[in-house]
Amino acid sequence: MCAQRKSSHPATTSFPGPEDIHRSVLSNGITILCRANFNSPSVSIAGYINAGSLFDPDDKLGLADFAASALMRGTEKHSFDGLYNELESVGASLGFDSGIHATGFHGRALVEDLPLLLVLLSETLRQPTFPEVEVEKLRHQLLTGLAIRSQDTSDMAELTFDELLFQGHPYARPEDGFPETIQAITRQDLADYHRHAFGPRGMVIVMVGAVEPKKAADAIGRVLGDWKNRDQVDALLMPELKRLDETVRRHVTIDGKSQADLIIGTNGPRRTDADYMAASLGNSVLGQFGMMGRVGKSVREKSGLAYYVYSGLSAGLGPGSWSVSAGVSPANVKKAGDLIVKELKRFIKGGVTKEELLDSQANFIGRLPLSLESNGGVAGALISMERYSLGLDYYRRYPDLVKSVTPSDVLKVARKYIDPDRLVVAVAGS
Amino acid sequence: MPEFTKTTLSNGLTVLLKEIHTAPLISSWMWYRVGSRDEAPPLTGISHLVEHMQFKGTPKYPASMMDKAISRDGGMWNAFTFLDWTTFFETMPADKIDLALRLEADRMRHSVFDEKEFASERTVVASEREGSENEPLFQLGETVQQAAFRVHSYHHEVIGDMADIKSMTRDDLYRHYRTYYVPNNAVMGVAGDFKTKEMLGRIKELFGKIPSAATPPRLARPEPEQRGEVRLSIEGQGETAYLQAAYHFPAAPHPDFFALSVLDSLLAGPSNLNMFGGGSISNKTSRLYRALVDKELAVSLSGGSTTTVDPFLYYITLTIHPKRMPDEALAALDVELRRVQDELVSKEEVARAIKQARANFAYGMENITNQAFWLGYSEMFADYGWFLAYLDKLALVKPKDVQRVAQMYFRPQNRVIGTYLPSGKGEA
Numbered sequence: 001m002c003a004q005r006k007s008s009h010p011a012t013t014s015f016p017g018p019e020d021i022h023r024s025v026l027s028n029g030i031t032i033l034c035r036a037n038f039n040s041p042s043v044s045i046a047g048y049i050n051a052g053s054l055f056d057p058d059d060k061l062g063l064a065d066f067a068a069s070a071l072m073r074g075t076e077k078h079s080f081d082g083l084y085n086e087l088e089s090v091g092a093s094l095g096f097d098s099g100i101h102a103t104g105f106h107g108r109a110l111v112e113d114l115p116l117l118l119v120l121l122s123e124t125l126r127q128p129t130f131p132e133v134e135v136e137k138l139r140h141q142l143l144t145g146l147a148i149r150s151q152d153t154s155d156m157a158e159l160t161f162d163e164l165l166f167q168g169h170p171y172a173r174p175e176d177g178f179p180e181t182i183q184a185i186t187r188q189d190l191a192d193y194h195r196h197a198f199g200p201r202g203m204v205i206v207m208v209g210a211v212e213p214k215k216a217a218d219a220i221g222r223v224l225g226d227w228k229n230r231d232q233v234d235a236l237l238m239p240e241l242k243r244l245d246e247t248v249r250r251h252v253t254i255d256g257k258s259q260a261d262l263i264i265g266t267n268g269p270r271r272t273d274a275d276y277m278a279a280s281l282g283n284s285v286l287g288q289f290g291m292m293g294r295v296g297k298s299v300r301e302k303s304g305l306a307y308y309v310y311s312g313l314s315a316g317l318g319p320g321s322w323s324v325s326a327g328v329s330p331a332n333v334k335k336a337g338d339l340i341v342k343e344l345k346r347f348i349k350g351g352v353t354k355e356e357l358l359d360s361q362a363n364f365i366g367r368l369p370l371s372l373e374s375n376g377g378v379a380g381a382l383i384s385m386e387r388y389s390l391g392l393d394y395y396r397r398y399p400d401l402v403k404s405v406t407p408s409d410v411l412k413v414a415r416k417y418i419d420p421d422r423l424v425v426a427v428a429g430s
Numbered sequence: 431m432p433e434f435t436k437t438t439l440s441n442g443l444t445v446l447l448k449e450i451h452t453a454p455l456i457s458s459w460m461w462y463r464v465g466s467r468d469e470a471p472p473l474t475g476i477s478h479l480v481e482h483m484q485f486k487g488t489p490k491y492p493a494s495m496m497d498k499a500i501s502r503d504g505g506m507w508n509a510f511t512f513l514d515w516t517t518f519f520e521t522m523p524a525d526k527i528d529l530a531l532r533l534e535a536d537r538m539r540h541s542v543f544d545e546k547e548f549a550s551e552r553t554v555v556a557s558e559r560e561g562s563e564n565e566p567l568f569q570l571g572e573t574v575q576q577a578a579f580r581v582h583s584y585h586h587e588v589i590g591d592m593a594d595i596k597s598m599t600r601d602d603l604y605r606h607y608r609t610y611y612v613p614n615n616a617v618m619g620v621a622g623d624f625k626t627k628e629m630l631g632r633i634k635e636l637f638g639k640i641p642s643a644a645t646p647p648r649l650a651r652p653e654p655e656q657r658g659e660v661r662l663s664i665e666g667q668g669e670t671a672y673l674q675a676a677y678h679f680p681a682a683p684h685p686d687f688f689a690l691s692v693l694d695s696l697l698a699g700p701s702n703l704n705m706f707g708g709g710s711i712s713n714k715t716s717r718l719y720r721a722l723v724d725k726e727l728a729v730s731l732s733g734g735s736t737t738t739v740d741p742f743l744y745y746i747t748l749t750i751h752p753k754r755m756p757d758e759a760l761a762a763l764d765v766e767l768r769r770v771q772d773e774l775v776s777k778e779e780v781a782r783a784i785k786q787a788r789a790n791f792a793y794g795m796e797n798i799t800n801q802a803f804w805l806g807y808s809e810m811f812a813d814y815g816w817f818l819a820y821l822d823k824l825a826l827v828k829p830k831d832v833q834r835v836a837q838m839y840f841r842p843q844n845r846v847i848g849t850y851l852p853s854g855k856g857e858a
Contacts, residue, residue, distance in 0.1 A: 039452040040795040081724070084714040088699070089782050091711050091789025108710070110789050141729045144670060144752055151668040153564055256667040258560040290497035291485070301493075304550030307558035327561045359502050366504015369523055373453050374796040 015372055015395035016381060022213030023392060026225050029201040033382045034213035034220075037375055043111045043209025043216075044375035045121065046383055048102040050235045051197030053175040060185050062177020064197070066142060067190045068098035073134035076127040080134050083120060092117055094124070100175060101235065101317050103198075108376070111210040114219065122223040125198060130190045139182060146179050154327070156252050156428035157261035164248050164424045165267065165321055169241045199232030200224065206382040208375040241319040243267060249425040260330045260429025264340050265323025267417050271315040271388045275413040277401055279313055279322070282410040284360035285352040286343065287311025287324055294347070295324050298339050305329075305336045317387075322417055323424075330430050337425065345420050351411030364402045368395065434805065434814065435626055441642040442614025445633055446805040446814055448621040450798055456622030457521040457802035460534050461810055463617075464610035465514045466588040467740070468649050473598055473606070475590015478511040479555055480607050484518065485509070486547040488540040493547070496533055503529060506799070511588055514739045515810045516610075521799045524623040528632070534618075535636040538611055548600045556596065559589050566666055566850045567674075567747065574676050574848040577660050578743055582653040612643040619805025622798050653678070653741065659842045663849040671750040672850040673728075673759055677839055679744040682737035682811040688823045689831040690735070690744070690839065695783035696775060696832070697766070698733025698746060704794040705803045711786055718746065721766045726751050727759040737811050744839070756849045770836040774829045784824050791821060 014020075022034045053064040072094070073080045087094055092109035094117060105125075109117040149155045159174050166172035205224070207216045244266070269276045287295040292310045299309040309326035324344070328336045352360075371377050372395070385394050434448040464477050487493035500507050505522040507530070518537075520530035562568040572587050579585040589595075618637070620629060656678060680686050694701050699713020713719050713731070722728040728748040735744040746763065750756050794800045808817040 037796075040792050042789070042792045042796060081715055081720070084712060088711060088713070088715050089785070091700070091786040093710050093712055095712075108793065110792055137724075137726060140726065140751060140753070144729045144749060147669040147752070148749075151566075151670075254667070258563040259557065290494075290501045300554055302550065304553035305557070307554050307561055327557065329557060329560055359498060362502040363504055366502065366523055366526070367506070368504065369453055369455050370504065370506055370521060370799075373455065373798065376796075 015368060016378055017396045018392040020213070021382065021392050022217050024217050026200070026221055028225065028227055030203045030205060030224055030227070031386060032217045032220050033204070033206040033386060034211070034216040035208050035378055035382065036211060036213055037208055037378065038210045040375075041111050041210050042108065042375060043114050043207060043211055044106070044108050044379045045117065045205065045207045046104070046106040046376075046379040047203065047205035048104045048383070048387070049125070049198055050101065050202040051103050052099050052101045053173065054100050054170055054236050054238070055193065055197055056173070056177075058173075059181060060189060061173055061181040062142070062175070063185055063189060063193055064098040064103065065176050066138070066182065066185055067193050068096040068103045069142070070130050070135060070138055070190055071096050071124045071128045073138060074129045074131040075123045076129060077123055080131070083124070086116060086120060090116065094120055096124070098175060100171060106379075114211065118219055118223045122227070126227055128194060130187050130194075132187050135187045135190065142176070142182050143179055146176065146182065149176070151254060153254055153257055153259060153261040153428045156254060157263045157325070157426050160250050160252050160428060161263040161265065161323065161424055161426040162321075164250060164426060165244070165265070166241065166319070169239060169319070171241075171318060195231050196233045199229030200227045201232055202235070204383065204386050206379050206386075208378045208382070238318050241267070244422040244424065247421060247423045247425065250427070252428040253430065254428055255430055257430045258329070259327050260333050260427055261325065261327050262333055262337060263323050263325045263426045264337060264344070264423055265321055266419065266423055268313050268320035268322035269315055269413070269417070270318065270320055272317070275409070275416070276315060278405045278409040278413045279417070281357060281360050281364065281402070281405050282347070282352060282414050283311050283313050283322065284363065285356045285410075286347055289360050289363060295340055295343050298343055299326060299336050303335070303339065305332050305339070309336070309340075333427055333429075341420055341423070344418055344423075348411075348414050348418050348420070351407050351414060354407055357405070357407050357410065361402050361405070365399045368398065435630070436814065437630060439613065439634060439638050441638060441640055443637055443640075444617045444809065445630065446617070446619045446809070447626050447629055448801065448805060449624060449626055450621050450801060451623050453798060454524045454623050455521060455798045456524045456527040456620065456624055457519060457799040458527060458530050458534065458620045459517055459519040459618065459802050459806045460538070461515055461517045461617045461619070461806040462610055463514070463615050463648070463810065464516055464646070465512050466586060466590070467513050467583045468610070469583060469586070469590070470649065471591070472594050473602055474586045474594045475555070475588070476594070476598055476603060476606050477516055478589055479551070479595070479598070480603050481509045481511045481516050482551050482555060483543050483548060483603060483607070484537050484541055486544060486551065487542055488536045489542065490536050490540065491533055499529055500533075505530065513584055513588065513742065517806065519799070519803070521802075527622075527624070531632060531636050535640065538613065538616070538637070539640055541607060543600055543604045543607065545600050548603065552595065555589070556592065559592055559595060562589065566668060566670070566672055569664060569666060570672055570674050570848050570850040573662060573664050574674050574846050575743070577662055577848070578656075578676050578678065578846045579653055581651045582740060583649050583651065584653075584740065584742060610646050612646070613637060613640050614642040615646050617806045617809045619802050619809070621802035621805060650740070656844060660846045662846070663851055665851050665853045668852045669752065671756055671852060673748045673750060673756040674848045675746045675760070675763065675845055676743040676848070677845045679735050679742055679839060681739055681741050683816065686835050686838070689827045689835045691787070691824060692780055692783040692827045693770065693832050693836055694733060694735065694744070695786055696770070696779055698731060700783065700786040700790060701734035702790050703737065704790065704800050705807070706797050706800040711789065717766050717770070718763065721762050722748060722759055725762065727754050727762050739811050756851070760847065767836070767840045771833065771840065775832050777829060780827055780829060780832065784821070787824055788821060
């Protein structure tokens, strides 16, 4: 093997840290994080408000999602077409999406158009008018989206998986609702929800791009610093999740499909849990590393049963999930399922080898420069730091954090969550 | 824009290098001039299958070792097969790039194509195709494409027909590999944190000794002009109808491509040619959105072409509003197309399209993988100069150019209209 070749003048970019992240909190409660990147004349913003589908009544499920989409449908100063005309004319973008706990936003522009982007962000957050005509147009678009969802094997397998795993918990409900609940939402519902759920308290905004961080924070303060909302309600507390007593299975039939989607899984850690990193490294060995880890080797490489098969952790503020997903021919669902369960059993019996763990640890550390290359990548990292209280020095500590995990940590966390006799098996397809 | 160098080695391998010292990363791309257009039945999809088998190892680097080595170093690697080309890339921490270069040099010539590995990869690719077949828009797109190309080998989907995926042999694949994977049929593009002289030296060491071979032929059967509009429809599950209008369109090097890019921006929002890290500029104030989605004939629309060696297609794809029929949306689409043919667009609209393209270029610059991608990608249908001159060429477009290309290409006689009708909602 040849010796590694080092450039004599390597790039000096380092990972985000306390010295180059500007963090400040406005008096109205908005937290701002900014970092400069002058490699391209562009800028990215991202952030969230603590308002999501957790607030949705059962009979109006999809309200938060509907409202997030409707923010851009008209404001006190701009019509729907007027808003997008401003953005699209300069090649900028701005969008909202809603999850269970939060409504997120993200935008991008040439740096010369940053002032416009910030003004439109402030306007859509604070002064949406939910025009009746636009709300009805949007409703048809959402209903079409749900009709397409009902035909999508992957979407339906995920929806079914969550419904079974999180029974009795708000996480069991799809954030985009159902046709009848979308039909039930009125314009007034959207306006009421906005009045109570949207406010500066708990809001986070990050900016990364060709602007000095302090100047970026000042620019944000100028447009959002005077936002107040006395009606803002705090996020709801979540009920405890009940663990499964036994394996539950459900097959959703969708006619005329040449491939079925299969998800097998169980509960997983929160992002803030101390054993998250061990679970994450274990998950890498199970179904990520290289061409999809152990399940990839078994189901794809050796058996040729699937084009995609991988494992994933879904870890946020509340209880998470840990699952293996695959797209397989309808005739092979059982065969692929058996192979996946076999790998899960092996995983909790023997855990991971030292060698396997070292591979994934090297991968986690080595891939940092790539994941933190673009403005959007850094923006996502800053949001996670704030949302999960990881600390501004998280990426400086990260290599040690990764390396400190041992095979026995992985085995412990695997056994804590995965029980082959208490799994959810969700299938959607013909 | 940083400088680049272009060199051809004595074995015919073209190498483009561009130093970018913004992050400690290097991205390396190897492009072969072979794609689905070089295939005929019963071997449709063979280029894509060969691409898959390139991950199955050489005697020196067995499959598991290649994958593990790249992943351990925190690299990203993948490959794509398209109409005119097949490409393999690795983006690595700068001090680890040598591994990727060695792997790429080795698999240009020494891939094993093991019979057993092929047997399981064949079913993986069959599964990939089955996954695509789940999608109404794949079904529609495939039908429209085959109707648009009777003679040219752009006729079939890149993934190939299931009958061929299931019947081709290991020896068919190996022959294809040895024919097309030769240095004089390849272009290498590397961008990132290196010194050009050192990088070129290393590439010469690793690739320079690979012998050249007969330049592989390109299958080129020009598509005759279409004799009038073609309409077709397919049926399937679900509640949602789709319409696709596909217009025969010039190849990327054609001078009309730039006026058509401006027209595309106006009609359907700017197409983004970046493969990584590009923009996501919405299209809600494009002419077609205003005429079709705002007016509730469709719930969404997209439009765009791709850069190809031979003339391909410009697609407009509509998701039809649940209370409307595809023909109503098509009538409104035609009114808008007649408008760009009959009336000059404003200078402001042209300027707006140019600004949108400039923004997309800036977004693409955030990402070294994307910058390396362009070095070789542009060589597949033109050359890197095409990319460098793109914004300047766009800036020369005048309203009358837009009108002329609208009249020339957006004629009903030049298109295929395809509809996907949910069964049970069929009688349009």
